[in-house]
Amino acid sequence: MELFIIFISAAIVNNFVLAYFLGICPFVGVSNKLSSATSMGMATTFVMVITAIVSWLLYNLILVPYNLTFLQIPSFILVIASLVQFVEMVIKKLSQPLYRALGIFLPLITTNCAILGLALFGSMREYSFLENVIFGLGAGAGFTLALVIMAGIREELDLADVPKPFQGAPITLIVAGILALAFMGFAGMI
Amino acid sequence: MNKVIQMLIVLTSIGILSGGLLATVSGWADPLILLNQKAATEAAIFRVQPEGKNYEQVNINRLEVYKVFNENNEEAGYALVYDGNGFSGKIKLIAGLSKDLNNIVSIEILEQIETPGLGTKITEQPFTSQFVKLETNPKIEWIKGTEPTKPNEIQTITGATISSKAVVAILNDGISRLKKLRENGELK
Amino acid sequence: MKKQVTLQKEFLKGIWDNNPVLKQLLGLCPVLAVTVSAINGLAMGLAATFVLFMASLLISSIRKTIPPQVRIASFIVIIATFVTIVDLVMKAKFPDLSKALGPFIPLIVVNCMILGRQEAFASKNNPGRAVLDALGMGLGFTIALIILGGIREIIGSRTFFGLQILPNQFEPWLIMILPAGAFFTLGLLLGIVNIYTDRKKRLEHESLIAHYKRVGREELIEELEVK
Numbered sequence: 001m002e003l004f005i006i007f008i009s010a011a012i013v014n015n016f017v018l019a020y021f022l023g024i025c026p027f028v029g030v031s032n033k034l035s036s037a038t039s040m041g042m043a044t045t046f047v048m049v050i051t052a053i054v055s056w057l058l059y060n061l062i063l064v065p066y067n068l069t070f071l072q073i074p075s076f077i078l079v080i081a082s083l084v085q086f087v088e089m090v091i092k093k094l095s096q097p098l099y100r101a102l103g104i105f106l107p108l109i110t111t112n113c114a115i116l117g118l119a120l121f122g123s124m125r126e127y128s129f130l131e132n133v134i135f136g137l138g139a140g141a142g143f144t145l146a147l148v149i150m151a152g153i154r155e156e157l158d159l160a161d162v163p164k165p166f167q168g169a170p171i172t173l174i175v176a177g178i179l180a181l182a183f184m185g186f187a188g189m190i
Numbered sequence: 191m192n193k194v195i196q197m198l199i200v201l202t203s204i205g206i207l208s209g210g211l212l213a214t215v216s217g218w219a220d221p222l223i224l225l226n227q228k229a230a231t232e233a234a235i236f237r238v239q240p241e242g243k244n245y246e247q248v249n250i251n252r253l254e255v256y257k258v259f260n261e262n263n264e265e266a267g268y269a270l271v272y273d274g275n276g277f278s279g280k281i282k283l284i285a286g287l288s289k290d291l292n293n294i295v296s297i298e299i300l301e302q303i304e305t306p307g308l309g310t311k312i313t314e315q316p317f318t319s320q321f322v323k324l325e326t327n328p329k330i331e332w333i334k335g336t337e338p339t340k341p342n343e344i345q346t347i348t349g350a351t352i353s354s355k356a357v358v359a360i361l362n363d364g365i366s367r368l369k370k371l372r373e374n375g376e377l378k
Numbered sequence: 379m380k381k382q383v384t385l386q387k388e389f390l391k392g393i394w395d396n397n398p399v400l401k402q403l404l405g406l407c408p409v410l411a412v413t414v415s416a417i418n419g420l421a422m423g424l425a426a427t428f429v430l431f432m433a434s435l436l437i438s439s440i441r442k443t444i445p446p447q448v449r450i451a452s453f454i455v456i457i458a459t460f461v462t463i464v465d466l467v468m469k470a471k472f473p474d475l476s477k478a479l480g481p482f483i484p485l486i487v488v489n490c491m492i493l494g495r496q497e498a499f500a501s502k503n504n505p506g507r508a509v510l511d512a513l514g515m516g517l518g519f520t521i522a523l524i525i526l527g528g529i530r531e532i533i534g535s536r537t538f539f540g541l542q543i544l545p546n547q548f549e550p551w552l553i554m555i556l557p558a559g560a561f562f563t564l565g566l567l568l569g570i571v572n573i574y575t576d577r578k579k580r581l582e583h584e585s586l587i588a589h590y591k592r593v594g595r596e597e598l599i600e601e602l603e604v605k
Contacts, residue, residue, distance in 0.1 A: 014279065019557055021411040025490055028406065070216035070466065073484050074208060074458035081454060113407045113488045120481050165572035166565075169403055173565030180558040187277055187305070197445045204452055208459040215463050222470035230473070306534075307552040 003134045006127075010138030013187055016114050017146040018180040023114030027147060028172050030108075032158075037151035038144070040108075045140025047080075047087055047109050048118055052136030054079050055119035056129050076119045084110045114143055149179060231284075235269045238286030238296045242266050250376055253367060258286070265289050271300070272364030276356040279303040281312070285361055287326075291369050294330075297321045297361070302353075309353035317354065320344040321361075329362045388507050392514030398491040399522035400571045405491035408482045409523060410560040416539045419527030421475050423520025425468070425483060429460045430492050430512045434500040438508035441501045453496045454487070461487045491519060529563055530554045 016022045023044075030040045055076055063069050088106045092099045109115065118139050122132045153175055162171050235256055236242050242258035249255055254271040267289045273282035281302045286295030299313040311317055324330060325342040332355055333339075334346050346354035371377045398404045405426070412422045433456055437444075444452050465483045468476040476483065486492065495515055500508040528538055534554030536544040544550075553559040590598045 021407050021557065021560070022485075024406040024410060025404075028403065070212050070220075070462060071209065073462045073465070073487055074212070074455055077454055077458050077487050078451070081451065111488045111490050111493060113485045116488050117481060117485060120484055124481065163569075165576055166569040170565045170569035170572065173561045173568065177558040177561030177565065180556070180561055181553075184305075184556070184558070193445060197448045200444055200452065201448055201455075204455050208455055212459060212462050215466050219466040219470040223466075223473075226470070226473040306555040307550075 003131065006131055007134050007138035007141075010135055011142035011145065012183065015142040015146055015183055016117065016139050017143055018176065018183045020117065022117040023112050023143050026108060026112055027143075027150065027176070028169055031147050031150040031172065032154050034148065034151045034155060037147040041140070041144025041147045043087075043106060044109055044112060044114070044143055045137070047084060048115060048136040048140040048143075049133060050083055050087070051080055051115055051119055052122060052132045053129075054083065056122060056127070056132040059123045060129075072120075072123065077116060080115050080119070081110050114139065146179070150176065153179075231271070234284045234298055234300060235286075238284050238298050239267055239269055240296070242269075242286075245269065248377075250371055251367075253364070253371070255368065255377075267295055268368070270364050270368060272360055273301075274356065274360035274363060276302055277304050277309050277350075277352045281353075281356055281360060283357065283360060285321075285364065287365065287368070291365065291372065292326055294321045294324045294326060294361070297357075299357070304350070304353045308347075308350045311347045311350055312353050312357055317344075317347055326361075326365050329366065330358050332358045385507070385510055389510040389514040392511065392516070392518040393521065394518070396515075397518040397522060398515050399519060400568065402491070402494075403568075404494055405489040405519065406564070408485060408489065409526060410557070410564060412479055412482050413523055413527035413530055413560060414555050415531040415535070415537075416524050416527040418475075418478055419523030419525075420520065421472075422479055422482065423516070423523040425464050425479075426486050426489060426492065426519055427513070427516025428464055429457060429486055430495060430516050431509065432460045433457045433492060433496060434508040434512035435505055437496050438500040438503060438505040444501070449501060450493075450497075453493060453501075457492055457496070458487050491515065526560075526563060526567065529567075530559060534559065 010016065014020065017024065017027050026040055026044070031037050058075060058079060059069075059072065063072060063075065084106060088099075091106070118136055122135055127135055150172070154172065157171060157175070166174075232245070235245050235258065239245075239258040241260045243261045244259040244263065245256045246259070247255075248257050256269040256271075258266045258269055260266040268287045268291070269284055270287060271282070271284045273280050275281070279302070281304070282300045283297055284300055285297045287293070288295060297318055299318070302310070302313065304310050304312065320338070321344065324344065327342060329342070331340065331343045332346050333343055334351060335348075336345070338345050344354075344358065368377065392398065394401075396402060399406070399409055408422055408426070412418045433453070436456055437453060461484060464486070465476075468479075468483060495511065499511050503511070531554075532538050532544060533551045536542050536546070536548060536550050551559070554563065587599050590596060
């Protein structure tokens with residue numbers, strides 16, 4: 001039950017993008033088309049789950065026992081950068097079409113604050129291994145959800161008469177605000 | 191081959207320098223951070239136990255408990271730090287309790303991320319004052335919309351029922367655990 | 379031969395023309411998250427500027443020794459080191475502020491503004507210029523944070539930097555302190571910046587057309603119209 005709450009909390013109630021402002025750069029940059037939003041979301045979720053696993057192991061099996069927690073930030077970010085590099089190589093080998101679909105998005109995931117945020121929150125909240133993995137899954141699901149909803153709206157918005165100065169980032173942010181308001185309705189679910 | 195060696199040297203030196211620098215700063219900062227935490231907790235303890243002049247940490251069973259002494263060095267009561275789920279996230283509070291655990295002296299909300307302007311009212315006076323001298327037996331109860339009628343009852347905040355109920359639940363949970371430990375003779 | 383950009387321009391460009399938040403849309407995560415008050419915005423801005431300054435200084439100084447293949451990794455480690463230092467110092471000396479800014483201090487590491495400046499500038503210029511660029515960008519970033527934080531604080535809490543400046547009769551707009559308010563405010567701010575920039579461009583465009591007409595070089599106007 002507790003695991004379910006963690007998942008729902010990360011995905012909906014405390015959505016990483018709409019409540020914690022993590023992952024805004026790709027959110028604003030990649031959400032203009034449904035197809036790229038879905039790909040980016042899935043790639044990010046994949047990296048998030050693996051990051052949750054590796055960062056937990058790194059923090060609890062090495063940093064804490066050897067009193068090296070001050071190395072948390074550099075080591076986490078190095079792990080993430082390497083993971084993304086590794087995931088990119090693996091996808092390239094295993095599935096050419098998938099690799100082409102995700103294209104440039106993969107390297108962008110490294111600077112996605114949502115990934116580092118996930119790793120840091122997990123260690124701050126002292127989750128167990130399984131809790132951390134579910135947390136990663138939930139965060140990724142929530143990120144994908146926000147991205148996909150935003151993409152759907154933006155595709156419709158393309159046909160609307162948005163004043164020129166507001167086209168692009170400004171209107172996206174305003175729509176995001178409305179989404180954030182809507183998602184607040186989920187609070188109290190847990 | 192030369193290039194690879196150069197890459198390795200550069201990365202390793204950066205790594206070593208970085209590690210060394212961080213270890214130094216961390217060595218300087220860690221004791222200060224611990225002091226800060228201790229000072230913050232201490233200030234909170236004396237706020238919820240206004241008669242307290244001295245305290246002693248008596249943590250048992252992963253419960254963060256402090257025994258508080260007054261200026262004559264007699265036991266004035268306890269201070270319990272406890273947390274639980276609120277509306278938007280975890281609520282962490284500290285409760286000053288009488289020596290027999292039957293009354294709350296005062297409470298203070300330490301950490302919360304409730305809705306600004308609504309749930310955050312749980313940190314403010316009209317709500318928290320209700321807990322002063324509140325009875326804890328059989329447990330704390332809440333009522334909505336009208337003035338409390340029982341000595342162990344408080345009124346929830348309009349528009350922040352869930353946050354208010356959460357505070358009551360957290361207090362009940364923590365205090366009952368403490369009471370159980372006392373029954374088992376584990377509470378000093 | 380690279381066109382010589384004056385040292386002054388190197389510094390000033392980060393404040394408006396190339397403002398990292400308002401024009402380049404970099405580093406938006408902390409911008410939205412910490413700007414519930416002006417002072418939080420200021421603190422975050424200063425912290426990020428410190429990291430940017432130190433990183434640019436160091437990376438620019440050793441830029442000739444870093445092989446291109448490992449440059450991103452090197453940048454990241456250096457940036458992460460300075461971020462950790464800021465985080466530790468804040469926790470030790472300014473615990474309340476550290477709590478208020480929460481996990482967003484460590485997140486300065488992935489602030490695309492900092493990594494972006496190393497890649498685009500510091501690794502290709504001498505330390506003097508790199509430092510000016512860093513200061514300019516940092517200042518621009520901090521100003522944007524204070525503006526956003528200020529607006530949200532004034533309308534959401536009646537205060538600015540903690541001092542009450544709106545009368546008690548004014549019912550604060552709670553939404554400003556919520557995530558939704560952050561999105562709205564930034565979106566509107568960016569829209570207004572665009573309105574101003576577009577208008578400026580249009581005026582320059584029109585005055586250029588008038589100028590060409592005056593000096594009898596109408597053929598150049600057609601080239602302009604195409605742009």
